[in-house]
Amino acid sequence: MNMLKPERIGLDDFADQPVHVCGKAFVAHKSGALFWPAEQALIVSDLHLEKGSSYAAYGQMLPPYDTRETLQKLAALIDRYDPETVICLGDSLHDQGGAARMDLGDVESLRLLQEDRDWIWITGNHDPKIDRMLAGYVMPEIVVGGIALRHEPRPGAHTHEIAGHFHPAARLVFHGTSLRRPCFVGNRLRLVMPAFGAFTGGLNILNAVFEPLFGDDGLDVWMLGHEGLYPVAPRLLRDD
């Protein structure tokens, strides 16, 4: 049986969702990006640009379009929110040689996105250095309004942070089917963002690595769909 349409809800109702971290208001978008209206900042994590070419260098010819795809997705968000600052939360490039492998057209697209706004590269484990040809500021982390924006979340007492690194994904078992999607996961003091890059996979949030981050606190989970971002009750989620 195929249910084709929701009978109750309009299609665009779920395009983005309000999210709170340490009392500050954010808007999480179905693409996996986070907008901070008070700071006019757009935050994305784990772009993994040039992942395709990184595999190709080792003999697995994944399509070379992931950088283009990711930048186009980013461009659409910049159009939507017109942010003053864009913050990339680390692992923006899949490996150190990534920038050098980028297609010149893609480099140019990135430059256009960077025009008239501040661009901050937070470094990550895949990209401890950012090639200078990509412009922007490079820093290990940045604290804005009491919230640390960094690549890898720090377990334990260090909360008040927004991070990426783990590529959180959730598996929903509902109505007799199972669905696995990237997701935002948070507990109002800390938020871990999904990976934004076109070729990035995900790690189930029930995996042990998330435990020290959120402990037994109630989790908020928003799963990324094609048409929207959906808050989902953790009790419906399953391990892989």
Add this chain to the structure above:
Amino acid sequence: MTTRPSAKAGARKAPRNAALVATTAAKKVRRARSTPESETLPPEIAAWFARRGWKPRPHQLALLDAARERRSTLLIAPTGAGKTLAGFLPSLISIHNGRKKKTGAGLFTLYVSPLKALAADVERNLTHPIEEMGLKVRTETRTGDTSLARRQRQRVKPPHIMLTTPEQVALLLSHPDAPYLFADLDTIILDELHALAASKRGDLLALDLARLRKLAPNVMTIGLSATVARPSELRGYLVPQTDPEAETRLADIVTVKGGAKPVIEILEAENEIPWTGHTARYAMREVLEAIGKHKLSLVFVNTRMQAEFAFQELWRLNENNLPIALHHGSLEAAQRKKVEAAMAAGKLRAVVATSTLDLGIDWGDVDLVIHLGAPKGASRLLQRIGRSNHRLDEPSQAILVPGNRFEVLECRAAQQAAEAGDQDATLSRAGALDVLAQHILGMACQAPFDPDTLFDEVRSALPYAGLTRTQFDRTVDFVSTGGYALKSYERFAKLRPAENGKLRVANPRIVQQYRLNIGTIVDAPHLKVRLVSSRGGKKNIARMGGRVLGEVEEYFAEQLTPGDTFVFAGQVLRFEGIRDTEVFVSRAAAEDPMVPSYDGGKFPLSTHLAGRVRAMLADPSVWSALPNPVANWLELQTERSVVPAPDEVLIETFPRGNRHFLVAYPFEGRLAHQTLGMLLTRRLDRIGANPVGFVANDYALAVWTRGDISTLISEGKLSLAKLFDEDMLGDDLDAWLAESALMKRTFRLAAVIAGLIERRHPGKVKSGRQVTISTDLIYDVLRRHDPGHLLLEAAWADAATGLLDIKRLGTFLARIKERIRHQTLDHVSPLAVPVLLEIGVELVYGQDRDAILRDAADELIREATGDMRT
């Protein structure tokens, strides 16, 4: 298994009534058949026949004659005709005579079968006559199960006769020493060719054949096949093609006519036949009775789940404790072998089985075949019936047990087709490009290749005879750099120019990767099922487990939640959880397991049977021969609505509940119907009919809407002719494919076969889950940025005949132009009842995934707002 070693390979006494007729296309060969046997057979072999009071059968002699003239030949023979010995006899004689001078490793005969179990079985049955004849002929199998040491030795010091599978042949051909190994190859025997030819594995084997002919130019092929609708396709497969424009070159053919016609009954049970379902639960008592009256019965079903269900039901009723066993492909090999051994030893009275027992493996003296549910195809039925009674001159016995009312018609159609000796025609296919990509890389691993030469070689294989140079070059480009429109990977190219315009692999790592990932069978990812004790905390699931029961598809495991019960390996199990690649289960006390309802019938109804069913439906004069409930049902249909003429499609529209229904009866099989359903709902949505959902089975398709379709039609706002116009296969199809989960699955298979995605990487095993994720992402990205890419083309070609059955849908839409019979009704018609009953039961791939997320979100919102009404 070895209790009757000669049953398969040995020739029995030629039947006195000589129902056996050998025909051959080549007149020359027929004349040669008069050669006295004494001249044909060496004394050892002639003596072996004589000791048994046997005579070589005419077709065995015909093959000997053909072999003497080095003519490749297709042997079509029913089971029990001594087909295998016929195939090997020419080799046995030549090896024994040993006149040929060795120039290579000495491998004389290569036998290829679709199943490794069959290769092993044939090897066992071949060694007996060889020993009894006292011939100095060495035979060995080579499969994935063969030890590494032995496989390595086989490449240098092969046996005279090697029995293997298409994947192993490809692997052997990718080694640099392949020319030495195959230099002496004299004969290639392809067993069960009908089961292999029209598939991707068949494509791979055809390419391997082309290469083998290069390495051993005088090699001769012998194809062994069951009866098929179009033998010429198999004959063309056996010989090199020279010119795609010219007529297909054909091998000789020797046909052994079947002996007695099978006796096929349709079971009429005491309980009334249900409207829907495939399990035949209503008739289990009669099935058990039939088993009780025979020595050994094979109970065939179409899916693994049906096998589990039938096994469970039979044992529930089995008061006399008849030894009944279960056999299907998901069970652990050790468990299957136990069943096979018990069967051969005559310890069993019945085996419930899926298609794993379809092919020609001999496991005992089966005297009855019972088919639960409709056989879905005429050829499949004959093949399965052939499992019973291997004596040619006695008829095979079979009982068909229809699962529902439509299946009664279908079983009757299958019965008539068997009576007429009709077979389903397989679609002739163009060789798959993903398989070609795999082959090209394999050839590069063997030695640097010249593209011009390889192109000619590839086109000598029948499936690739029509390949264009552009397609070939694009495939080479794909192998080397991924074949992208954006040429950014040249510096990573896997193929590099070598001397004389040849191409070579860039580094040895590529060869290693190729060997690890070769093969064309990519199953849905499977998870092992391991039995654990039911105690233990929820988090503490990583107990040391008990034994492995078998494997289930990953998508099945994914829909389970801890505590769910299901039937597997003949027992009721409780799902405990998934760890890595294993499903943990415990024994459940539950009597009534939750048996999932997916996989109604894995094989769609064949076009041939569908035609017969339509004709039967349209002809009230034959209804009286049907069981009463079915005849009454059809009578009622003529009163309440109409029955369509054989060339028409009936479309009924009626209100029901607070919905409006459109039910169409194309009889084109569930796959084509599902695709049609997806496309129709898109169109109805555009027209404003507000479709809500649809359900499809093998015969019909029902769409329900909020808009009143009958009124839309009567007011001229909706034209059925336009709704069912062929143009739906254009933009609508394209738009749907963009998000279709079925299409993504098809793409994944092509990507793995073509080597874009590695199943295994040196040093680590990539799990199916990781593969699934990445190919979906790749599919999306490719469609957007490189829509003409080779892999999308390959996946599209697969979808057309595979899971989406677009080809059949296209034929249907063309057929029903101006042949739509529309009935506006006040309420549901009798014919529509079965498909409507499947609403809520059938689950279809590729439903709108966002809808599930929305519902989950809704639930959270309801919880949060305290609204728990639903």
